[in-house]
Amino acid sequence: MQQTFYDFSAFDLLKDKKPLLVCDRVFDSFEIEFPGEAVRFSAFTSNPIYEDVMAGVEVLRENECDFIVAVGGGSSIDTAKSIKYYSRLDLPIMAVPTTSGTGSEATHFAVIYRDGKKLSVAGDHLLPEYVILQAELLKTLPLYQKKCTMLDALCQAIESWWSKRASEESIRYSKEAIRLILGHMESYLRNEAEGNAKMLLAANFAGKAINITTTTAPHAMSYKLTSLYRLPHGHAVAICLPKVWRYMGNFDDIAHALGKRNHEEAISFFEDLLQKLEIRPPQDVNADDVEVLTDSVDPERLSNNPMQPDRETIRSLYKEILGV
Ligand SMILES: [Fe+2]
Incomplete structure (x- = not known):
């Protein structure tokens, strides 16, 4: 306990x-x-x-x-x-x-x-x-780090929700995390006490959600991005999530929690948010990076994902994520 x-x-x-x-x-x-x-x-x-x-x-x-x-x-x-x-x-x-x-x-x-x-x-x-x-x-956390950690919490809440292991309890945590993140993002990014308190709580709920379900494809695909380009964890996950969601489609219930009518709108919202927060793909991409990244994905991790992308799909997802 x-x-x-x-x-x-x-x-x-x-x-x-x-x-x-x-x-x-x-x-x-x-x-x-x-x-x-x-x-x-x-x-x-x-x-x-x-x-x-x-x-x-x-x-x-x-x-x-x-x-x-x-x-x-x-x-x-x-x-x-x-x-x-x-x-x-x-x-x-x-x-x-x-x-x-x-x-x-x-x-x-x-x-x-x-x-x-x-x-x-x-x-x-x-x-x-x-x-x-x-x-x-x-209060002393630099703005870029605040953005990255908030995005990690948001991705965890979303991934946990669509995870095959999602339960009523975990979805309740995901919903609460998403509600708090959306409701207090501006105040948090302005570094106000209220926003910080609510975001800390949101992250805790997102943690409780993945404690039940673990994470899915965007997290699985992010780890090599982190070690290869030294991207902070939240940054790496956030650039993967909208591409994975577009490939999977569906999950309109998650879109509704994000205040959107369907998954297309929710994905656009997420991409616009990344634009606004200036969270972009890495610049220093080498020609053979896509292969290195594709090789890195642990299929174990993906068994929890609602759909099983094959190697070719993972390769094309990485191309989209990196914009190459
Ligand atoms: Fe994470």
Whole structure:
């Protein structure tokens, strides 16, 4: 079971504990005070790699930490979960998201990279026991990162909805996430407290949705875009989603939740949104990239997609995504 807090009172749980604090460099700007001693681990990048995680496991073991606190975006939280996974230790995780995107605080899996390939770790014990949703932490996030994380949440809500594993409960979470994103996007992009609070909640709902269903083709197709072009996760997923949706058609119920009459209108809305937010395909595309990308797609991931694109379809989708 997970417990959610909306302030830092949850830090009382850290008294007499020796937490491993998994955070990025932005942490210092938050002036967060821990009640006791914490062992800091920040030696990981925005798309964390296996080697970084193993270094974190070493730090955890050497210092005999008995708690993991992750403060940051999806990278920090996924690194924290992966450290727990590979340490094989049973210790609680407290997740404090500082971006409103991945919803990683609400899922039982994590994504890291090994040799440029996506590596998933999963297990019920990876769902953080404690979550702090504190919108103040979003205030220092750069605008581009805010756009990318919001788009990740929106894509997760949509993909979860059309996933083969969607349930009544997961669709309820998707709907709520979409409602909050559309209703508070402007305020959030203006960096207002209300918009930030609602977007943090939206991301959490989208996380709860994919915790049930996992993600689908746009996410599966995004991972190599991220490692090849160093695109932030949300950016990479968002440029895939409208192309995949157009190939699949249908899902007018999702279009209605987006305030549109049918999927064509919803896809146009999504593409216009990307234009407006200046989220574009990468520029530095090589001739053989389409083949590299096509080879990268994990068919396992696609079994969850409502339609099974074959290799030729994936190739042509990548061409459309990259505009080549
Ligand atoms: Fe995502």
